[in-house]
Amino acid sequence: MRWIDKLRMGVRTLLRRKAEERELDAELRFHLEHQVAQNLAAGMTPSEARRAALIDFGGVEQMKEDCRDMRKANWIEDLLQDLRYAARMLASSTGFTAVAVLTLALGIGANTAIFSVVDAVLLKPLPFRQPENVVALWETETAPGSFPLNGMDYLDWREHNKTFESMSLYSWPNSANVSANDTSEGAVIVRTQANFFSQLGVQAQTGRTFAEGEDQNGGSHVVILSDGFWKKQFGARQDIVGGTLRLNGEPYTVIGVMPVWYRMQATANLWIPLDMAKDKLGSRGNHQWRAIGRVKNGVTIAQARADLHAIAQGLEKQYPGNNKNVDAIVKPMKEDLIGDFQSQVLILFGAVALVLLIACANVANLLLARSTSRRREIAVRNALGAGRGRLVRQMLTESILLSLVGGLLGVVIAYLGATILRSVLPATIPQPNPITVGVLPLLFTLLVSLFVGVLFGFAPAMQSSAVDSTEALKPKGMAGDNASKRGQWLRDVLVVSEIALSLALLIGAGLLLRTFANLRATDTGVRGDGVLTASVLLPAKKYQTFEHGRSFYLQLLDKLQTSPGIQAAAITTKLPMRGGNNGYIKIPGQQEEEMTGPLVENTSVRGDYFKAFRIPLLAGREFQADDHELTTKCLREYLAAKTEPERTAVGKKYVLPAIINQTMARSFWSKQDAVGKVFESFVLFRVIGVVGDVKQQELRSAAMPEAYYPLEWDLTSPNSPYAIVVQGAGTGEALTGTIRGAVRSLDDGLAVIGVRTMPQIIAESMLDTQYEAVLLGTMAVLALILAAVGTYGVMSYIVGRRTNEIGIRMALGAARPRIVGMVLRQAGALVLTGIVVGLLGAAAGARLMQGLLVGVKPVDPLTYGSVAGLLAGVALLACFLPVRRAMRVDPMVALRYE
């Protein structure tokens, strides 16, 4: 019979119990009457006929019962009976049930919470229309890696491709001054081509996204708000659409608010149309844009890649100077967004699964301990005819019920966990979909609950169902210990695996903690104490030219330097730990081509930049007033020049001063003294000084070559953000107040944005590692507690069984230390085995996290040793407490103990 028929019959029997009863009645009555009718036909009198038929028929009730029995071989009914029984059993031992359910709920809840991250990040499709068709577009350059796009290349790709439905260009996030009502704020802004959101298929939650043509004619003055910005700045006012806010002094009409789940440019507060005029996209060779594309239906990524590759090759021939080795990169959007975050999520998932395994081992231990006290009950059931299979089924029902209740509570924990995760995960962690405990995580919880129910229930069920009824039913004290001896190896295995698993987890967390400590100790090249940074952004309306910008920043610097409490002040284009503005240089006589060699980070400074950050000057000198004058003179001439040849002539006339870092000196001039050497980056620069390296990107990567120029060199477009650096003795608030005061005294419409202390900036760059260490650490601590509780439980049990023996020994005069030693030897063997297994497992597993580690090897003796020591200590403590308790017992009591 197919299982579906079986199910149907089973359900029918259950639901139609009353009807069945009636039918059985009717069927038997029919038989009887038929027999009576036949007897009548054979010539009997009615009463004789009835009597004969009844005699022939036999006992009606007995037969009915037999018929019912035939139907009762019904697994659903068995299951319900088992469930009722299991519920009664669990309800009767509240202590056991509470501990088991809580343990399971923690394990399952943590798993569901982390699985909801896996679901949101790795499993769910991106929340776009036909997300499989959306790709990210990048370019290659001579150096390996993905580079921003060149605007001209983009226009050519868009025009000549045959595989894309559409493409859309957008900018990197940028700072801007936003004022609404009377307040001025800093905000992060992204400019996009008008079709950006419609191409993704994302709609605004209120209002609309950009309409076609809004990126033409200089770009319409319309703005879309992020959900967070809308709530924070405008209190989620519904009438905000149609309202006006000023961006860098210019009025923009609010047209919409993005949905809360839109996390594609997670840091952005505002979106405005990108001016798509050709001359605003930068010249060839200038890589500054990002882009997405939507391939036509049925076009594969490989086809799109080949298509753009062909176009890029054409461009390379057409523009050999700028486009040498420039190729197109087409990446599936998901890969681009998630990147190497995938391995981190999977490591977390693995770790949380280990926690669940430990929780299972604990509950299995509890069940084992309980099965000893249930031996009589099980023996009675066995003697009354329940087969071993039936007993195992009953006990598995109990454990599954336990895990389902645990799972239910776990869902509550998972909801809390997901809420916490949503708020603590830094914005640098890609979350293309919001982290929610949705359908898939709930389904996952159900499956995991069923699975762990069998996992922790099976071994105890098998073990305890193998009872010898005659042994178990003997009065207490007379019974042998065969069954519990058989259970002992299972307990041992459980303790060993608990210790091993938690050791492996603790080591993983320990390695991440060491990584975190290493990062903190990493030399950034700067001293950050007492340094405060902030930015200002000059609105284009009021400050259009080089001269406007120059005079503002020179005055600001002057004011800051003369303010009380300020020891050093500087204006710069870029702060330490913030990189990204880089390019190639050419060294006359050394290289023929400009586009080769390492990339050089470009930073422009004025004031006591090196003094404020205490960056050492290794050779030569710092910038002086005449260096800034020379640069100013050069730029004034350059800006005054009307034609291209005139500009080229100005460029040829000057050799400007530059300071380089140690890595740059080493990369280009090897061991020779770099001071006095010349390099070309648009114009010729002469190295006047060499300073110490400063990290520009992540702490874990090495410093890149870096060149510092006089600030004036970068003031031709004064409307990009410049950073203010001050170093002084005062508190953060005092320094902030000084900066605000200085800025306001020059222009009270300007906002001071992005105020941060240097330690904050460094801490931000470590957020990833920090949250990894915190999450993994939380799990490891959870695992440690579970393992300690488990070990304690088992040792209590073992010692409890030996209380009798301990009493005899003590009565016979055994010394306490001897007894302690005896018990601890037994426990120590288990703990030691667990530690050895755990160390081996950790050594194998830690290789998977190699990519996350900095300055520490996957097999790090210090971490392994200290974690093993910690665990051994905790485990021995868990053993010692029961032993001490046993020894306090009066020998007379212990002797009677059973």
Next chain:
Amino acid sequence: MGKPTDLVQGTLDLLILKTLALEPMHGWAISHRIRAVSKEVLQVNQGALYPALHRLEQNGWIKAEWGESENNRKAKYYSLTRAGRKYMEKEEANWERLSAAIGLVLKIN
């Protein structure tokens, strides 16, 4: 026939299935038919018949439907299912093998 033992139960099952292979029948007719066909040798006790019918139904080998009897009364009619027919053929073959074997042993003397 008393309470069905395993051997007898299997035999009774086969008899019922074989009888139902001809046409759907109610319980009384089944017992009557078995008795008639076996020339009154096999008397099927109701106390064994009905539990057997319910078991066969529970196993899916026969199915029951309420219909009109010859004297216009409502009666529960049993009929063979496909699975039942397969099971019957298998059991029939088993039975024949067994009885042939027993026959052989009995012939020795």
